[in-house]
Amino acid sequence: NVAHGLAWSFYIGYLKKVLPRLENLIEAYHAEKDNSILRYKDTWKVHILIPLDCHIPDEISKEDANIHFFDNLPDTQLNVAGVMKRSYKHSVYEIFDESKRPHFCIVEYATPLVSLYEMSRDSQAAFSSQDRLEQTKLFYRTLKDILEDSKECRNLYRLVLLNDNKRGEDPHYLSKEIIK
Amino acid sequence: NVAHGLAWSFYIGYLKKVLPRLENLIEAYHAEKDNSILRYKDTWKVHILIPLDCHIPDEISKEDANIHFFDNLPDTQLNVAGVMKRSYKHSVYEIFDESKRPHFCIVEYATPLVSLYEMSRDSQAAFSSQDRLEQTKLFYRTLKDILEDSKECRNLYRLVLLNDNKRGEDPHYLSKEIIK
Ligand SMILES: Nc1nc(=O)c2ncn([C@@H]3O[C@@H]4COP(=O)(O)O[C@H]5[C@@H](O)[C@H](n6cnc7c(N)ncnc76)O[C@@H]5COP(=O)(O)O[C@@H]3[C@@H]4O)c2[nH]1
Numbered sequence: 001n002v003a004h005g006l007a008w009s010f011y012i013g014y015l016k017k018v019l020p021r022l023e024n025l026i027e028a029y030h031a032e033k034d035n036s037i038l039r040y041k042d043t044w045k046v047h048i049l050i051p052l053d054c055h056i057p058d059e060i061s062k063e064d065a066n067i068h069f070f071d072n073l074p075d076t077q078l079n080v081a082g083v084m085k086r087s088y089k090h091s092v093y094e095i096f097d098e099s100k101r102p103h104f105c106i107v108e109y110a111t112p113l114v115s116l117y118e119m120s121r122d123s124q125a126a127f128s129s130q131d132r133l134e135q136t137k138l139f140y141r142t143l144k145d146i147l148e149d150s151k152e153c154r155n156l157y158r159l160v161l162l163n164d165n166k167r168g169e170d171p172h173y174l175s176k177e178i179i180k
Numbered sequence: 181n182v183a184h185g186l187a188w189s190f191y192i193g194y195l196k197k198v199l200p201r202l203e204n205l206i207e208a209y210h211a212e213k214d215n216s217i218l219r220y221k222d223t224w225k226v227h228i229l230i231p232l233d234c235h236i237p238d239e240i241s242k243e244d245a246n247i248h249f250f251d252n253l254p255d256t257q258l259n260v261a262g263v264m265k266r267s268y269k270h271s272v273y274e275i276f277d278e279s280k281r282p283h284f285c286i287v288e289y290a291t292p293l294v295s296l297y298e299m300s301r302d303s304q305a306a307f308s309s310q311d312r313l314e315q316t317k318l319f320y321r322t323l324k325d326i327l328e329d330s331k332e333c334r335n336l337y338r339l340v341l342l343n344d345n346k347r348g349e350d351p352h353y354l355s356k357e358i359i360k
Contacts, residue, residue: 002181002182003185005295006185008182008295008298008299009186009292056261058259059262060262069264080238080291080294081236081238082237082239082240082288083270083288084249087255089265089266089267090263091263091264108262111261114193114260115188118188118192119192122188124325
């Protein structure tokens with residue numbers, strides 16, 4: 001099953017490597033910039049967006065006027081499978097709530113869903129739109145189970161399932177979902 | 181099928197993005213370092229190592245004394261799925277042949293195989309060693325077909341299938357395979 005493999009690869013090749021480093025990265029960021037924008041420990045996690053329609057823009061700020069890119073956390077550089085000093089980084093966003101108060105959050109989309117989307121558009125992949133929706137749900141369930149069982153990643157992530165219909169109705173659906 | 185999804189994700193999320201930029205990166209590298217180590221256009225490709233046993237070290241130079249890390253090509257930075265200025269890079273290796281002549285090659289392992297390997301070791305993934313070998317071969321065949329059909333990636337890659345038995349017999353098996 002495609003989604004089963006993509007969820008495992010997302011965990012093994014990425015989340016298991018980067019999430020355990022998150023607290024150190026945030027502390028290094030605060031020290032380097034002499035600020036404390038990620039003030040509360042309940043924001044010390046990566047919000048991983050999982051849109052059911054696999055609609056994944058490259059820039060989150062284009063999706064909702066209340067979301068602005070703020071800064072990147074420091075890079076992590078690791079030697080991986082022959083690539084020396086491969087770089088991993090997270091982006092911090094400033095997100096305004098309905099009272100215009102700013103919240104700082106580490107957010108990104110679940111990258112493997114981009115591949116699911118593109119596969120459903122390339123006839124060579126033999127992968128339909130129905131397959132894609134079913135596989136996206138399987139991706140979410142599998143990833144949720146893997147992460148719940150992962151000691152290394154506990155409390156360092158939040159999976160945010162996004163419903164495409166609501167996105168159409170409310171221009172601030174995404175910002176509200178992230179800062180819930 | 182796990183390998184089908186990983187091959188597509190490797191193409192969509194990586195090779196399709198980075199290979200078309202390779203020639204520009206090499207020219208920029210030569211200009212920046214005032215050298216021309218990748219002198220012949222037939223070396224202007226990424227050698228992608230596909231070990232049938234999914235044995236993937238993080239540092240290629242540890243596998244064969246004739247292979248030395250030389251330098252990284254310049255970074256490519258792209259906004260991807262909410263990560264701003266995500267960095268992609270390739271490593272150049274200096275590889276000595278049996279006459280001790282140096283050859284410069286861009287080499288890396290097919291990283292998705294690391295996930296296949298780890299999945300076969302984690303009981304939660306329900307993925308055996310037989311599954312892994314079968315899926316590795318499927319990964320190779322699927323990737324080969326995708327790349328042969330890809331206009332964007334033509335002549336910019338070389339898939340190097342590695343046989344684990346030969347690795348045991350000849351300490352310079354890897355360097356010989358790469359510079360063939
Ligand atoms: N948000 C995010 N930031 C990252 O730095 C990152 N790195 C990986 N991933 C996602 O985790 C999973 C496991 O990664 P792996 O490296 O095994 O496979 C990767 C890897 O084989 C290759 N690839 C991607 N980026 C690079 C890179 N910079 N250098 C070498 N190979 C790369 O192409 C595959 C698919 O990449 P993505 O489609 O971006 O999603 C990956 C994947 O779903 C990331 N996701």
